[in-house]
Amino acid sequence: MKKNFILIVAALLIVIGCSTDYEILESQTNISLTADKSVQVIGNPVTFTVKDAKGDELTEEAEFYVDGNKIEGNTFTSDVVGNFEVTAVYNAVTSSPLMINYHDGTGINFRKRMLIEDYTGTWCGWCPRVAHAIELVHNQTEDAIAVAIHGPGKNPNDTGYDPYTYDTSAFETAMNLAPGYPKGYLNRNIQWAFPEPNNINQAIALTQGENPKLGVAMTSSIANGNISMDVNVMFGKDFSNNLKLVVYVVENGLIYEQHNYTSYYDGVDLLEDYEHNHVLRDPLTGMTGEAITADQTKIGQTYTRTFNVAVPANVANTANIEFIAFVIDETGRVINVRKSSPGETQEIELL
Structure with missing residues (x-):
């Protein structure tokens, strides 16, 4: 009985000692995806940023997908006119989709004052x-x-x-x-x-x-x-x-x-x-x-x-x-x- 008690105490000490060696990561329940431009001329890049709910940046650790296809890095350029759906994934959490539009320039108009x-x-x-x-x-x-x-x-x-x-x-x-x-x-x-x-x-x-x-x-x-x-x-x-x-x-x-x-x-x-x-x-x-x-x-x-x-x-x-x-x-x-x-x-x- 005494031997079993000693073994239990030793196990607890090992657990307690090891607990200081590991950091419990805070899980992400939502992330936000933004782009520096929602409308861009073909041939020019759009840059994406990902942040958590606190506003801390996660861009370097995130993965980015355009129309479901993974891209390298956090920039995207299209040579064709169209709308593209962008999502980001970080630690198995997927952002809400973001739409960006590429056009040939004929569609660029501004509010008139x-x-x-x-x-x-x-x-x-x-x-x-x-x-x-x-x-x-x-x-x-x-x-x-x-x-x-x-x-x-x-x-x-x-x-x-x-x-x-x-x-x-x-x-x-x-x-x-x-x-x-x-x-x-x-x-x-x-x-x-x-x-x-x-x-x-x-x-x-x-x-x-x-x-x-x-x-x-x-x-x-x-x-x-x-x-x-x-x-x-x-x-x-x-x-x-x-x-x-x-x-x-x-x-x-x-x-x-x-x-x-x-x-x-x-x-x-x-x-x-x-x-x-x-x-x-x-x-x-x-x-x-x-x-x-x-x-x-x-x-x-x-x-x-x-x-x-x-x-x-x-x-x-x-x-x-x-x-x-x-x-x-x-x-x-x-x-x-x-x-x-x-x-x-x-x-x-x-x-």
Whole structure:
């Protein structure tokens, strides 16, 4: 009996001692599979990533299958047009299927947005007419993006003083814009017909019809008085024309009086504590933009312009900043435009 007891104790000690030599692996009940692109041009790769429920990466240990066939590594390229079902397997756990689409480029389209540039001034009594028209457009569509370009009134002692002036007189002359204020321009080179509130369909129509062959997305942050931003432009066809990128810093929520000679806003003059929105503070690229070289505007390519600049000194509140980025062709026409807030990470708006 004593001998049996000793044998049992010895066995327990062996088990206890050995237990410290082995790590019990946590079983995976589900894994997530993602791709860096869900739509790709034939001949270009798609890269896959696998993570567990905690967000820990398992890509190197996982196996990947396309239409049930195992592939080497975690990238896949197709030379034929079609839809492909992708799954990943890790430790006998299979991910939910993921669909990716390969096309020849003719199917790449992007969400269509349009730009309204409102040349205005706090001193300009007829300018609320265009501001009201912009409000009417925004009531009809989310695809119209406005910027208010104030000027010219830099002298505080002048009756035409405007604290938000950004002098674009040289640009207006070079672009042969109509003289005087107010004036609205649609997609940079189409003058908004007078009276603008009666012609909002002219603006809305520019959000309709054939979709553009390039899309814009921004990723940005503001810290310690500095702006860090990437502007990405993806191309759905080969562009050989001289394209330019224009990037604006605008500000909302600026409170200042506004003269009003119109019947809008109850016909009151002055409009005290008027809220001025989407006010141009600085064009990071200059008003005429920066050239994008032709070798970066091919189908399926994404052009990236990185900015690391100080917040414009005329910004009153960085929390009210927005960014507007758009691409113009050689005629000055806006091909597509996008608006973004600091801290936002945007995806290209593929259709």
